[in-house]
Amino acid sequence: MDQFYQKTQRLETNDVKLFNEFKNGNIAAFTGIYDSYIQLLFNYGAKLTTDRELLKDCIQDVFVKIYNKRNELNEVQNLKSYLLISLKNKLCDEARRRVHLSDVQVENVDVVSTDNVEKNYLSREKEKYDNALLSRLMRNLSPRQRTAIELYYFEERKYEEICTILKMNYQSVRNLIYRSMLKLRSCAC
Numbered sequence: 001m002d003q004f005y006q007k008t009q010r011l012e013t014n015d016v017k018l019f020n021e022f023k024n025g026n027i028a029a030f031t032g033i034y035d036s037y038i039q040l041l042f043n044y045g046a047k048l049t050t051d052r053e054l055l056k057d058c059i060q061d062v063f064v065k066i067y068n069k070r071n072e073l074n075e076v077q078n079l080k081s082y083l084l085i086s087l088k089n090k091l092c093d094e095a096r097r098r099v100h101l102s103d104v105q106v107e108n109v110d111v112v113s114t115d116n117v118e119k120n121y122l123s124r125e126k127e128k129y130d131n132a133l134l135s136r137l138m139r140n141l142s143p144r145q146r147t148a149i150e151l152y153y154f155e156e157r158k159y160e161e162i163c164t165i166l167k168m169n170y171q172s173v174r175n176l177i178y179r180s181m182l183k184l185r186s187c188a189c
Helices: 002-023 027-048 052-068 079-101 117-138 143-154 159-166 170-188
Strands: none
Touching (some): 002 079, 052 079, 143 170
8 A cells, every 4th residue: 555655656756847847848748748647637527527528628728728838837746636626627617608608597507526536546546556466466376376366256256166167176276276375465475
């Protein structure tokens, strides 16, 4: 868990450096920022609005504004938060503008909740980290051990099915899975 947050801190520090390089005129740094955050912004925005075209336009507007006003921008400590908040504000501005120009009453406008968006993002990132760790640990097992673990835990097969697939007796399969789990635990420490 600590490694996940340390990795996140390193990425945020690199992002701040990249953003400062961009402010100093490095256009390649701007491209790096765009490439790093476009998918995150789209996923975040999709939770705020169902209008994909509006979302794409707002994301583009956020990056155009940052590019055009790069010399006026203050020091940014957390680029991800800065971009997410900029997108949220832009979407809100557009929603207000559309409601103002529309004949629809405000009470009839559906608002997509923004609750738990960051929690969901962190949860997905932690899941990615955990999956990568599990993948790395699984490489320490022999092919037969890996197959037994995958069949039992991932495919949720019964011991009898695993016996048939691996052509082993019941007790041997149980022993194989047990030893495999011991090896995984020892490698994880």
